[in-house]
Amino acid sequence: MAASTLTEVARLAGVSPATASRVLNGSARIPGKDIADRVRQAAESLGYIPNAQAQGLAKSSSGLIGLIVHDIADPYFAAIARGVQEAAREQHKMVLLATTVGAPDSEKEAVAAFAARRADSIVIAGSRTSRAEDLEGNTELAAELDRYCRNGGHVSVIGHGIVGAAAADGYHVVNVPNEELAAHLATELATSREEDFVIVGGPEGLFTSDDRIRGFQRGLASAGLPAADVIRTDFTRAGGFEAGLALAARITASQPGTETKRLCIFAVNDVMAIGAAAALRSQGLRIPRDAAVAGFDDIETLRDFRPALSTVHLPLEEIGRQAASRAAGPSADDAGSPPITGQVILRRSTEVAHPTSAESVA
Amino acid sequence: MAASTLTEVARLAGVSPATASRVLNGSARIPGKDIADRVRQAAESLGYIPNAQAQGLAKSSSGLIGLIVHDIADPYFAAIARGVQEAAREQHKMVLLATTVGAPDSEKEAVAAFAARRADSIVIAGSRTSRAEDLEGNTELAAELDRYCRNGGHVSVIGHGIVGAAAADGYHVVNVPNEELAAHLATELATSREEDFVIVGGPEGLFTSDDRIRGFQRGLASAGLPAADVIRTDFTRAGGFEAGLALAARITASQPGTETKRLCIFAVNDVMAIGAAAALRSQGLRIPRDAAVAGFDDIETLRDFRPALSTVHLPLEEIGRQAASRAAGPSADDAGSPPITGQVILRRSTEVAHPTSAESVA
DNA sequence: CTGTTAGCGCCTTCAA
DNA sequence: TTGAAGGCGCTAACAG
Secondary structure: OOOOOHHHHHHHHOOOHHHHHHHHOOOOOOOOOHHHHHHHHHHHHHOOOOOHHHHHHHHOOOOEEEEEEOOOOOHHHHHHHHHHHHHHHHOOOEEEEEEOOOOHHHHHHHHHHHHHOOOOEEEEOOOOEOOHHHHHHHHHHHHHHHHHHHOOOEEEEEOOOOOOOOOOOOEEEEOOOHHHHHHHHHHHHHOOOOEEEEEEEOOOOEHHHHHHHHHHHHHHHHOOOOOOEEEEOOOOHHHHHHHHHHHHHHHHHOOOOOOOOEEEEEEOOHHHHHHHHHHHHHOOOOOOOOEEEEOOEOOHHHOOOOOOOEEEEOOHHHHHHHHHHHHOOOOOOOOOOOOOOOEEEOOHHHOOOOOOOOOOOO | OOOOOHHHHHHHHOOOHHHHHHHHOOOOOOOOOHHHHHHHHHHHHHOOOOOHHHHHHHHOOOOEEEEEEOOOOOHHHHHHHHHHHHHHHHOOOEEEEEEOOOOHHHHHHHHHHHHHOOOOEEEEOOOOEOOHHHHHHHHHHHHHHHHHHHOOOEEEEEOOOOOOOOOOOOEEEEOOOHHHHHHHHHHHHHOOOOEEEEEEEOOOOEHHHHHHHHHHHHHHHHOOOOOOEEEEOOOOHHHHHHHHHHHHHHHHHOOOOOOOOEEEEEEOOHHHHHHHHHHHHHOOOOOOOOEEEEOOEOOHHHOOOOOOOEEEEOOHHHHHHHHHHHHOOOOOOOOOOOOOOOEEEOOHHHOOOOOOOOOOOO
């Protein structure tokens, strides 16, 4: 027993399908008042639900927003997804989800799938990469997106634009000032401190990571400090943990006698920072006494972590929302939404050690 | 410039649309070898992407899985979503996301929207409620689901079944043994301890919460202990925090002289537990010294929280995956997937206070 | 094995 | 204002 159709409703109401359509979905005036009620009633009694596929086919638009993330369980992406979802709700659309593991070819597939479903727009979150091995994948992805745009689709990419993507119509980028913010964080951290800085970064070629590293180094430089060592590892908690272990060894080794500066560790995202902190702790080191740790993103779920993590707040939800609404066209706010900004937040994890202040909570 | 169609491909290849369809999508044999290649090449050169809407309309099935959650940014739901997403990928389907704030009527809308899109199946996560004020909403939701099922849809609900939903065809429930596990947690906690138990629960009528409360009380009873006080609050971190504040006052008040037992707080989910812990800490109390805290769910992102939180591990991802594949029909594993089980995990937050063990990490 | 003929359910000109 | 007719892109029966 398939769902009832518009035709059935029309028949029951004693009108033509066209009329029924106008009453139930169309936009133009339908003052048939008497007839309109009959149709509505018929629809109601039949439990009529319009077939979105058919509607979409007829007017070639689907009311779908495609969202591509690396992993929906990652709090970073989950927060963005929430923003996208909210925007979608406002636009009376639904979001179609695709998760790739950052692999460009898998992203390409997702774009093709969205294109097949005639998604009205696509939001791509998750960092772009410039690694040589991804070059081909990136090119194909760019081509796929380009085709999608040429067919009238709207794309908005969060962070960096797709490598090799021509600035086509309907192609937007929501810029996140990773570099500037990282620089800002570095200068804040460099102020009135005397410590060695180390950066725990993701794999080379990951834009988000590279931008943050570059920015941090720049900030250090502008504060007259030497460049920090950079440890490359996975862009995950596990990666942070691994790096943390190495750093713990380094700290422990330099303990005896030598007047050592405290280590200040900047992990390019919060999750890595937490991993690094866990590693230090597992080696009996304490934060911020033995080392300072800072992250990036200000993930909500991690805010109760102790010692409270210094980080850079990013309005993730707003980023997602903006990406989704920008792709919807310049409808609402012609002025365009305001650029994304972040904010350095210094908390306990990078406090200068005051031996006595045990209870100071950020 | 709209995307190219199958007809165009067919024309370019000099064959009929039907043939082209068979080559590009159909399943039956298409050994036209020579012709098949021509078609494929034509498709390639035109950048042909099948229109899923049209395909869906023609074969009345959409390749879509609808997922309903309260909030995709909540790590609990995000983890489930990951599981659903994985199952979807295996089924070569895509997931359509809808977030409700737990409001039955909003869930009803989501179901209708999924039905409109002819989703092949729907997964509903997020706790069911039995509050009087939700009765009407629940009934409508049940009706909507029932209709959806009658039209051939498959539904699987995580946790409790929808209140008032008749066991229709295609309606499945993925049971989560909340009560048993909570009971188990209680008995573990009750062993060799002498403390007062308090439960921080969600609003009355929330099945997930109520089940866990009931189970915990049962466990306490079977250990010969009196029932614990129950504090009702929001099913969120903020709720946990609020309750934690009240409890902190209670603890502080009873400090002087009176031989007081330590308080053991069971929050019905991890996020609430974290909130409660934060509240205690904000009042200068320490865990587990001044109070023990336990949660439920074993949220991954929270595992680095210190003191490590005792909790009940739930295979969230597997739950999502199972829900999605069960709804896909008894295709893969006829034996049906194994029932969901959890596991009590005792960590630092409920350790019996050993004044000297400062570095014992769970 | 391939082409032809009908729809799938809806919307949208175009007449009436 | 309402109805009739055609088409959105594809698939599924039939023919050939």
